[in-house]
Amino acid sequence: MEIKVWAYSEGDEFPNRRSSFFRRHWEAFLIAFVAIILAAAAWSSIAARSASQPSFTPDSPYVYDGADVLDYSVADTLTQLNETLESQADGAQLYVVTIDNLPLGQTIEDYSIEQAQRIGAGDSKKDNGVLYTFVKSTHQDRLEVGYGLEDRLTD
Numbered sequence: 001m002e003i004k005v006w007a008y009s010e011g012d013e014f015p016n017r018r019s020s021f022f023r024r025h026w027e028a029f030l031i032a033f034v035a036i037i038l039a040a041a042a043w044s045s046i047a048a049r050s051a052s053q054p055s056f057t058p059d060s061p062y063v064y065d066g067a068d069v070l071d072y073s074v075a076d077t078l079t080q081l082n083e084t085l086e087s088q089a090d091g092a093q094l095y096v097v098t099i100d101n102l103p104l105g106q107t108i109e110d111y112s113i114e115q116a117q118r119i120g121a122g123d124s125k126k127d128n129g130v131l132y133t134f135v136k137s138t139h140q141d142r143l144e145v146g147y148g149l150e151d152r153l154t155d
Helices: 026-051 072-088 108-119
Strands: 063-065 093-099 129-135 140-145
Touching: 063 072, 072 093, 093 108, 108 129, 108 140
Parallel strands: 063 093, 093 129
Antiparallel strands: 129 140
């Protein structure tokens, strides 16, 4: 085994020591790390947004139970109620939406208004739709009432 002793005196050059891979490429690592974080944030935002958009089926045209808190009979009862409302209350409609969590950064007020506009409950000319929104994780609920029903049903 050979031991080299290096002594430094003024004017001498330091030995040529190769820096580590990370030290040579730290900028590339930083850029890659930031890109991964931004991609993950964008992906989670897109996934949360698409997961929170209620979709109604022919079997359950007025109920979206994304939080899985309603009994199956609720969809049938609400369908019968809506048929009665449409024939006896100038085409009024009542929709129910349950979700597990709100999309990131949204309040229940913003979410329910956005969904009421997207769903288009009731007669569009009379604006006589109602949307009941329930958020399971926060135990929040909200009732959105169209202007056409405000005189008979206030939120």
